[in-house]
Amino acid sequence: MITRADVEAAYAKTAGLVRHTPMVSSGEDLPFTLWFKCEFMQHTGSFKxxxxxxxxxxxxxxxxxxxxxxxxxxxxxxxxxxxxxxxxxxxxxxxxxxxxxxxxxxxxxxxxxxxxxxxxxxxxxxxxxxxxxxxxxxxxxxxxxxxxxGIVAGAGGVGLEVLAELPDVDTLLVAVGGGGLMGGIAAAVEGKARVVGVEPETVPTLHEALAAGRPMDVSVSGVAADSLGARRIGEIGFDVARRTGVQSVLVSDDDIIAARRRLWESHRIVVEHGAAAAYAALLSGAYRPADGETVAVVLCGANTDPSSL
Incomplete structure (x- = not known):
């Protein structure tokens, strides 16, 4: 069982060793407020x-x-x-x-x-x-x-930073593979904001687990499989997701590719396909924010080949 207290303890322990990554406004004229959590700027290029x-x-x-x-x-x-x-x-x-x-x-x-x-x-x-x-x-x-x-609690520091800088955030969109980042963030923001897990249609680990009531093996393929390629959701992430009511939405490979290209062309942000999946939920309509909603998209990794944009 991972709680906010575990995340806070991990955050204190790793202080000075990891970066407090920035949040930036999308700057777009939208019926909702959109922010990007730039975790791709973390040491080694990902939240890990x-x-x-x-x-x-x-x-x-x-x-x-x-x-x-x-x-x-x-x-x-x-x-x-x-x-x-x-x-x-x-x-x-x-x-x-x-x-x-x-x-x-x-x-x-x-x-x-x-x-x-x-x-x-x-x-x-x-x-x-x-x-x-x-x-x-x-x-x-x-x-x-x-x-x-320890891995999940450490990842949850992303959620603490979002709350500290954007205390009125309503929803965090988080890419899901094995579920460590999603689980840590959901524990960190429990009772304060909702978490939506975004998964490729080709690797729906959380989606299948929620439907079955337990982690299930899924096939692994698609453009984001290098970073979202776990065969099944982790037990810890799944337990936190059920406890906190994490919702799962699915996006296609085409959606992910388009979102990654849009992040570069419109915002000059370079991320890997797995990170772009979270943004793809908005562009594809897999997640539709309410008018006035404050949304933070966690962009979790940038270890990619920029020439493929």
């Missing part, structure tokens, strides 16, 4: 640094983290980059398992961050199994990409 630092600091405090074994994480790219960055700052080695389909730019960044990179399997779930086996045999601390209390 928040949970990575919180998980690793907690493990070190608990005596769980070995200076020789370090940490291991499975990731499509962003969680690996964040955990490698955090481990380097804390003086620990990092091993990152990525799917063989991971984008070349993210793999290159992992090497540049000093991580040992192992490519295994065709999707995140296979890389995670290999990482867990490595942790069991090597003694490294396993840092889950999205489904550990």
């Amino acid at each position: 640094a928040r949970g990575a630092f919180n998980r690793q600091l907690t493990a070190r405090e608990d005596g769980e983290l070995s200076e020789t074994a370090g940490i291991v994480v499975a990731s499509g790219g962003n969680a690996g980059l964040a955990n490698a960055f955090a481990a380097a700052r804390l003086g620990m080695p990092a091993t990152v398992f990525v799917p063989e389909t991971a984008p070349a730019n993210k793999v290159a960044k992992l090497h540049a961050a000093g991580a040992t990179v192992v490519q295994h399997g065709s999707e995140y779930a296979e890389a995670f199994t290999a990482a867990a086996e490595f942790a069991a045999s090597n003694g490294a601390v396993l840092c889950h990409a999205y489904d550990q209390p």
